[in-house]
Amino acid sequence: MNLKPVVFVLCLTPLAWLAWRAGFAGLGANPVETVNRFLGDWTLRFLLITLAATPVRLLTGWAGMVRLRRMLGLFAFAYAVLHAANYAAVEQSLIWADIWADVVKRQYITAGALTFLMLVPLAATSTKGMVKRLGGKRWKRLHQLVYLAAIGGVVHYLMMVKADLLQPLIHGGILALLLGTRAAAHLANTRSRQLFSRLFTFS
Ligand code: HEM
Numbered sequence: 636m637n638l639k640p641v642v643f644v645l646c647l648t649p650l651a652w653l654a655w656r657a658g659f660a661g662l663g664a665n666p667v668e669t670v671n672r673f674l675g676d677w678t679l680r681f682l683l684i685t686l687a688a689t690p691v692r693l694l695t696g697w698a699g700m701v702r703l704r705r706m707l708g709l710f711a712f713a714y715a716v717l718h719a720a721n722y723a724a725v726e727q728s729l730i731w732a733d734i735w736a737d738v739v740k741r742q743y744i745t746a747g748a749l750t751f752l753m754l755v756p757l758a759a760t761s762t763k764g765m766v767k768r769l770g771g772k773r774w775k776r777l778h779q780l781v782y783l784a785a786i787g788g789v790v791h792y793l794m795m796v797k798a799d800l801l802q803p804l805i806h807g808g809i810l811a812l813l814l815g816t817r818a819a820a821h822l823a824n825t826r827s828r829q830l831f832s833r834l835f836t837f838s
């Protein structure tokens with residue numbers, strides 16, 4: 636079954652929900668902040684969902700999510716663009732001097748901007764053509780940047796909240812589990828390869 640169209644529509648539902656709230660239910664006392672936080676949350680969620688594809692395959696044997704990984708990653712980037720655009724256009728009225736001063740002054744904004752910059756080359760090289768042009772090995776190495784970007788997203792969130800650390804810590808915990816699963820599988824793979832080559836040498 637081709638899940639892509641279904642997942643594509645599902646990925647758009649947070650935006651539809653936001654539009655519905657804006658049109659009918661209201662966005663609260665501070666709409667700019669509500670929208671910004673909503674888009675930031677979904678950027679990080681989509682990054683985590685993208686990073687879950689391989690652990691899901693390792694733990695269940697189901698590779699369907701791996702086939703959806705590129706689309707999920709591009710949705711993470713799309714939400715990041717909307718999040719950053721909302722900040723720059725609505726919160727800062729596109730006054731670049733103010734934006735730059737804010738990026739330099741507030742450390743959590745610096746972390747957000749650096750994280751965003753990491754996502755740009757990943758989105759730009761997400762096509763099959765770019766995999767070919769870069770070569771599989773280089774492409775894979777470049778795309779390991781997604782781990783750093785996810786860590787950056789959690790750090791940005793942690794630095795932003797002043798008191799209640801629960802939500803960023805939950806996101807950080809999920810990220811640690813996802814990265815831990817990959818690391819454990821990688822280690823097990825290396826060990827079994829070493830064992831195999833040792834057996835092969837002795838025989
Ligand atoms: C140029 C890039 C970015 C800028 C300028 C930026 C800026 C902001 C701002 C102003 C807020 C809200 C602060 C507040 O309401 O007090 C925020 C929240 C947040 N941002 Fe970003 N951000 C950027 C990139 C990112 C990226 C790439 C991610 C995810 C990987 C991300 C995830 C979040 C999260 C999770 C929140 C908190 C949402 C919540 O409170 O529920 N941001 N960001």
